[in-house]
Amino acid sequence: MSRLKNSVLAKRGVTGAEGDVLVEKIPLRLRPEEEALARDIQRESARVWNTVMTIHRLFWFKYGIWIDEAMMKDFVKGRFEVHSQDVQAIVETYYECWERTKKLHEEGHTEWRYPWRLKRFFTSTWKVTGITVEGGYLRLSNGWKRPPLRIKLPSRLKGLEIKQVQLVWHRNGYWLHVAVVKPALERVQGDTVAAADPGEVHALTLTDGKEALVISGRHLRSLHRLRNKTLRKFQKALSRCKKGSNRWRKLLEAKYRFLNWVEAQILHVEHAITKLAVEWCVQRGVKKVYYGDPQGVREQDCGRYHNQRMGQWSFGRLRDLLEYKLKRHSITLEKIGEGGTSGTCPKCGHYTRQSGRIFRCGNCGFSGVHRDVVGASGILDVAVNGHFTKDRDLPGKVVYLRPRVLAPVGQKHRGPAAA
Template structure:
């Protein structure tokens, strides 16, 4: 959010809306004439971005002054064939990027560049005044010079307050990103601290010192393998076709359809994993969860196939999902370094490089505990005590679970079940 928007909201006394603002992503199936309209809106939005960037730079080069955000909005008013709120949103986005880059330069990160690239398409944004929800449809106004874009709303979004809508092109089609206000969840009233150890084999391991939960990542690994194998077949077939031919276009469309499907499956499993972790934390009244940062594993060269698994491991997205879900319950998530946590013995404190799933100490011979449980316990020890404590107690109860994934049901099956 730009400085102008922050200061304006503060002066008006506007606070956060009641409830939680979440973004719902919806794929669109537009008619040919609707696709033409969407493309024209994107082009006009790009023209707004290019104009803002050009004017901002030109005034500095010619007169040595930077035009502020309010003056830019006033100058561009009524000059483009999109909704006025879209123009304001683009101006705010530009100044937000510019201010962030300026701050990074002051901190010494001079490799970051100010906005400079001219765009052919740009993501349009509709605010509250340009959005109308009626009869199960979402009407997105484009000013008086262009017809509105009308989209059918899913059942789960009907009746919810919509704060903002963006039209996004993703891979081979348009998507709507809708910011909606959902009812706030009850905050957890507890004082327990827990730790989470993310992993590629076991997606998350959580412990509060007394109990531990190990959530399997096998389903995620199988989806990644399926994506790799299928993409290899598509790329091999595409390499034998002439670019632009009918066969090439059909293969490319099939490839995109598969990628959309498999990525939706991966996202669903990640949501299921984090939902199980959040439920576990809420039941035990957690107030804070420490999660390990495994960023260093990607810098290690452990062979072609292992490196591929590490680079496809979406621990950052899993952490983001876990963070916003915990935050809705009033539980804080803090990231700390997890170096040596899975290999340091909880009994003698000696570090041993592990090769299996069961922890084995090369110094005192301690073993019999899952190494991810030892890792989560080590993260909790570092977070609470600032060091590894010798002779610490490990969780007495360890539960192993697989994420409960909902399978899609065909229309015929649903009708038969209803009958």
């Protein structure tokens, strides 16, 4: 799994001179002694976080001053049993959280709290000076005269420049987030503008005014449905067991295995959907994409089952995946409100609440076009012209595609009855 790293790496000076910095997420299978070492490292990293937070707050309450980042780094230098770069990264993370909260308070969001919670474990970070590749293994330094953490490097990462590594605990195991530099992709030279309309049944609908692409999201919906049904069975079985018993532990491990499997499948489908969308944009020389923001849909109460589907609709993650993939081709993505775009008639401009997949105008009787195509066309119209225009031309060619998904490989995940 690859993700383009956010601006945090750029703030810390982690950039690729001749490529893009992406983050590869790798699940780890550690031996007992390696897991114990990883746990000790994260526990020591938590001690760094707790110390930084306590000192920062103590100086404010006692002396009325805030210690700056440089002074804090000097104070904690050489005091902890982890690599010095890990200590610096934790200090930087703390101050990023603190500054972001301060900005939110200035904007009126006073419900956000400054960092206050003491940690038992904390994500450990290694920068370039603490990373060594030796014979296909990643050697992560743990400081002077302390045993390093050695992880086998996946073959797909061999030969790539590694900028940063993080040790992350997720659900029931350790993961390694490796920031690597990958070759830059082809830059789009065109000047075409397109619009994307996210949906729950059809994941993405794109149009440049002349053509339209509708990508199905039904496989994504089926995975969400499978997760809901299986989790219900697990929770029902767990509720009948005594907490801490052998049966309870086995069920919990099986539940975590299933969640890891199904979430990997969901992420794979989301990557496949966004890949189709990016390929479509690159082929047509699209330079900017306006992405409809359906945030208001979740605020409507339409019953428990519909509300569940809306709550699990991952349009935000699809937007993030699409944005970073478009960015690699120098295509910008801009979020825009999509209110009324799927119900406003492209011929007469009258709004009609839609109930089916085919658009039908209650005023002039216009029909015969997929309502998501009308929605994407409306987003493009509002973005370019600033308002809905009457008698606008709709895409002459509409292509419907399903995401190209690899078949799942490996053991089948058993239900709670067989766990």
